[in-house]
């Protein structure tokens with residue numbers, strides 16, 4: 001057929017109009033450079049492997065952030081391998097999470113760009129937001145209405161017995177789905193509702209017992225690519241795979257410098273950061289420089305630091321909601337929490353407390369009434385419009401950011417929400433003693449405390465060039 005022209009480069013109409021994701025092999029293209037079979041935009045995408053993933057539907061926002069880190073560290077390393085040089089981790093749209101109670105807000109199918117600075121994430125790992133993935137995939141040509149074809153889906157599940165003769169071994173195994181078994185059912189959204197995205201279609205659906213760290217996924221993906229490859233013709237084709245219940249995958253190395261680099265790259269979106277900064281200035285007269293924290297334009301410029309001062313207030317993260325019932329043994333009453341926070345205010349000769357909480361409005365009023373003689377501050381969006389823009393997830397992030405700037409922070413036992421605040425304060429440069437604190441069940445009790453996982457920096461700067 002006759003070559004058409006796009007951006008001054010010739011390509012064959014058939015390759016664009018069809019659903020082919022096959023560009024001619026490099027050798028052929030180099031031999032006959034004028035007969036270019038792909039639109040120029042696609043050429044750099046040759047061999048792309050898109051990894052879609054999703055997380056168990058009941059997991060909260062802050063565990064999802066941790067699962068992201070496991071996969072981001074993995075794909076950053078994976079990109080060093082030839083077949084995966086163009087790997088892309090596709091970030092799953094957030095469904096309406098269990099904890100996002102405001103039913104009048106539109107908060108399903110929310111992209112990661114709403115919460116995070118995608119360019120900052122991208123400087124750590126090859127990621128694309130779901131909408132960016134669709135736009136990129138479209139360039140390969142899709143049938144109408146446009147469908148994305150996932151060749152294999154892997155629904156991960158834990159092994160029933162983890163130890164073999166007392167030893168934990170990394171392993172996985174495809175298993176046949178049992179009809180009466182909800183742990184792997186292709187029509188269930190339990191492993192994440194990704195497949196209900198209207199533009200997705202998939203080929204094979206596998207149930208996989210999986211035990212091990214993210215690195216083990218490389219074997220699983222290589223196996224899938226080998227199965228999907230017929231021969232030399234399609235060896236370097238674009239491929240799409242999906243991993244469901246990705247929370248099953250463990251960190252390759254938890255808490256090392258790779259973890260922290262990925263964590264540091266998780267800067268919040270410009271809009272959310274701006275709302276938090278405005279609130280800090282308005283409510284506490286606090287800025288980056290008055291608080292003495294480090295927040296350079298790029299996370300790559302951050303350095304070890306321990307002398308941040310923080311704003312002139314104490315922050316407490318008081319988790320209520322499901323914790324009141326499901327973690328009764330470690331969750332304090334409002335009265336006990338208020339007593340502990342007031343003790344701290346007196347000890348630090350401070351007059352202001354910022355309370356971050358998912359408490360009901362009624363409990364919040366109760367709590368406030370226990371702080372006579374102190375200034376009690378809680379973040380509320382300033383207008384309906386701002387609430388709609390922030391959504392419940394955005395309000396929670398503003399709460400976390402404000403707590404990250406406090407002179408002293410105390411959080412909830414075993415809450416990932418609290419752990420993410422600990423991490424943010426580690427990055428900003430606070431002392432460990434001002435950060436790793438836990439509210440007890442009762443005042444003066446000998447209570448369990450959250451783990452202390454301090455930040456780890458590379459010895460010689462950002463020398464870990466992945467690409």
Ligand SMILES: C[C@@H]1O[C@H](OP(=O)(O)OP(=O)(O)OC[C@H]2O[C@@H](n3cnc4c(=O)[nH]c(N)nc43)[C@H](O)[C@@H]2O)[C@@H](O)[C@H](O)[C@@H]1O
Nearest residue numbers: 059060061062063099322356357358395396399415416417
């Ligand atoms: C034990 C597990 O704990 C997990 O919770 P946990 O780690 O605290 O932390 P998350 O997994 O983030 O879930 C708690 C969610 O509740 C809201 N939330 C909690 N604290 C605050 C707060 O201070 N301010 C605002 N604005 N919102 C808050 C917020 O939507 C947050 O993502 C649960 O997700 C699991 O379902 C399970 O219960």
